[in-house]
Amino acid sequence: MPHPESTPASPVDAGHIVELERALARVAYLLTRVRRHEQALTQCGVQMDRASVPLMRLLADSPEPLRLGELATRLDVEAPHVSRQIQRLERAGYIERVPDPADRRAQRVSPTVEGRRAVDAVRDVLRGWMREALSDWTSEDLKALAVLNHRMVDAFLDHAEVTGDDGATARDRPRR
Known part of the structure; x- marks a missing residue:
């Protein structure tokens, strides 16, 4: 759904889509690296997988x-996976x-209060790295980057709802 402040190019430039996919793959790789995750948790003193x-x-x-x-649906994972995670997080x-x-x-x-502290600590470390x-x-x-990223994610989710391959619905996310 186009935003009033811009009009989409028509048709979508395939070259731009290729470059966007490459950029997103690089971002996904950077965000999910095990070593970086371990560094973040060590830096904030949180024990969490x-x-x-x-x-x-x-x-x-x-x-x-x-x-x-609901957690399994929103995370798009199987319920047993969430159950195991919840048991570990409860023990912790x-x-x-x-x-x-x-x-x-x-x-x-x-x-819990400790769980909120842990999430805040992880976010603080990651946001610090982004700031740097x-x-x-x-x-x-x-x-502009934040606005465009939110807009892109909303478009992806809207498309996924139409095609039926996402557990999140419009009520699950704020509109930007």
């Missing part, structure tokens, strides 16, 4: 506790189970 970080971020950003099935003191007010047989999970790496960028460039 790499797969738990997105789950903890999702829980920390949620205004209410979530069911395990990062999350707690709470009763589901809509169904007394079910439970939801939310981060992008220190010579202008505020206007950083704002």
Whole structure:
């Protein structure tokens, strides 16, 4: 869906799409490197495996506790994977189970105070690295990059909803 402040080029330039895909692959690689993850956790003093970080971020950003099935859907992973992660995070003191007010047989999970501290510490380290790496960028460039990235992710999610290959829905994410 085009934004009023811009009009999309028509048709989409295949060369630009190729370059965008390459750039996104490079970003994904940089963000998921095991060594970088271990450095971040060491720097902030948090003991957490790499797969738990997105789950903890999702829980920390949620205004209410979530069911395990909802977590699996939003993370686009299998429910047993989430169950194992939740057990590890619970043992580590990062999350707690709470009763589901809509169904007394079910439970939801939310981060503990320590879990929120851990997420904040990881985010602080990663944001510090970004600040350092992008220190010579202008505020206007950083704002434009953030706006365009949010717009791109929203477009990807809108397309995924149409094609049915994503668990997130429009209500799951803020519009930018």
